[in-house]
Amino acid sequence: MNNKSSVKTLKKVCLITDFYWPSIGGVEQWVRTIASNLSGYYNVTIVTHALNSGISPFGLNFILRKKIKNYKDEAGNQVIVLNTSGIARLFLLPLIAWKLPFVKRLFPQKLFDNLYIFYKAAFYGKISSLIVDFNIVHCFSTGYAAICTTDACMRLSVPLIHSPPVHFSKWGDTRLLLESYSKAKMILCLSESFKSNFRKNMPNSTVPVYTVPVPIPFPENLKNLEIHIPSPFILFLGKREKNKGLQLLLPAFEKISRPVSLVIAGPGKKIPSGNPWVIDTGTVDEEGKNWLVAHCGILCVPSSDESFGIVYAEAMARGKPIVALDISPVNEIVINNVTGLLTPPGNIDMLRDSLDTMINNPEKAGKMGENGYKRYCEFLEEKIVMEKIMLHYDSIIKK
Numbered sequence: 001m002n003n004k005s006s007v008k009t010l011k012k013v014c015l016i017t018d019f020y021w022p023s024i025g026g027v028e029q030w031v032r033t034i035a036s037n038l039s040g041y042y043n044v045t046i047v048t049h050a051l052n053s054g055i056s057p058f059g060l061n062f063i064l065r066k067k068i069k070n071y072k073d074e075a076g077n078q079v080i081v082l083n084t085s086g087i088a089r090l091f092l093l094p095l096i097a098w099k100l101p102f103v104k105r106l107f108p109q110k111l112f113d114n115l116y117i118f119y120k121a122a123f124y125g126k127i128s129s130l131i132v133d134f135n136i137v138h139c140f141s142t143g144y145a146a147i148c149t150t151d152a153c154m155r156l157s158v159p160l161i162h163s164p165p166v167h168f169s170k171w172g173d174t175r176l177l178l179e180s181y182s183k184a185k186m187i188l189c190l191s192e193s194f195k196s197n198f199r200k201n202m203p204n205s206t207v208p209v210y211t212v213p214v215p216i217p218f219p220e221n222l223k224n225l226e227i228h229i230p231s232p233f234i235l236f237l238g239k240r241e242k243n244k245g246l247q248l249l250l251p252a253f254e255k256i257s258r259p260v261s262l263v264i265a266g267p268g269k270k271i272p273s274g275n276p277w278v279i280d281t282g283t284v285d286e287e288g289k290n291w292l293v294a295h296c297g298i299l300c301v302p303s304s305d306e307s308f309g310i311v312y313a314e315a316m317a318r319g320k321p322i323v324a325l326d327i328s329p330v331n332e333i334v335i336n337n338v339t340g341l342l343t344p345p346g347n348i349d350m351l352r353d354s355l356d357t358m359i360n361n362p363e364k365a366g367k368m369g370e371n372g373y374k375r376y377c378e379f380l381e382e383k384i385v386m387e388k389i390m391l392h393y394d395s396i397i398k399k
Helices: 026-038 086-099 101-106 108-131 144-156 175-182 192-201 246-254 286-295 310-317 348-360 362-380 382-398
Strands: 012-019 043-050 078-081 136-139 160-162 186-189 209-211 233-237 261-265 278-282 298-300 322-325 340-343
Touching (some): 012 108, 026 043, 026 382, 086 108, 108 175, 144 160, 186 382, 246 348, 261 286, 298 310, 298 348, 310 322, 310 362, 340 348, 348 362, 362 382
Parallel strands (some): 012 043, 012 136, 043 078, 186 209, 233 298, 322 340
16 A cells, blocks of 8 residues: 655645545445545545435435534544535525426436526535545545536646546436546446446446446454344345345245355335244344354345445455345455355346355355455455555556
């Protein structure tokens, strides 16, 4: 990693994200890891809308909320919250139209882009005043903050990097957003699938696009959960959202040939199950999560939609074999038959067969776990990834 003397000319870095710690989510974890690694090398400031991913500029709960004070994160970095003033609240009221399902279904992308003028009226001046003195702005937003940050950086000639965790055809890829990403000095994306989709949607864009994964720290703290979990167990770790695949995993688990436990951990409503082999811990803290990953036999998160897939990389850091769906970009992290088993989306029987293969062949599963750990050390370990990010920062500063 760069030493401090080599980056003296880079004084201030601003990270802009829709949500930030202590909000729980993959993007928040990604930005938090980068911020904590930059601290001590750069003067880091994080600018965010909210500390709760359930709050967005489209809702009354955001428009009418009380002012949130700026604070310091765990690494001592300044966190500035984009609050709304009295007049800004009036500008944001039209954004509530996004919450109207019948309007949103008719023309979602056009509606999103057309509503941006109201967001800009509320926040452009604030964002401009915050970023004017920074050497680099690194934006992780897939919402209006990305467009507004681009507008401000272009006017102020502040170097901009975009790292948008886009879910193509679902979120973050409207015409206005794609054009905004294209105006950056570079895009640091999470996967080759992002690069391919971006080039397909923006064939005339000349912005350099580099693939840099999420930096994954090796978890040190292991907090023993106050619950008896027989080993070995299969671990599902994630939100209870439909795309995370829990409803696919449960019927597959019911059909496996040997009795093992399934542990479900993550935010959301607990799963009612009469099966004594299914253990739902609910939401666990970071130490509890690390303990579960360290002690599980297999990680199985059959998610059908990911912008990256931090949970798979975390399991590889612990040498755990993985069962997942064969989708991009998960198949860039988990190599089929090498670090885990990938199954076609929606196929319960093949998911069951993959779990059975792992359970009935512990030597094969163990070898996949070893391969996963090697892959983590080579490509995903946080120091290796942070070196790449800092090199990209330096290349912009030198220009």
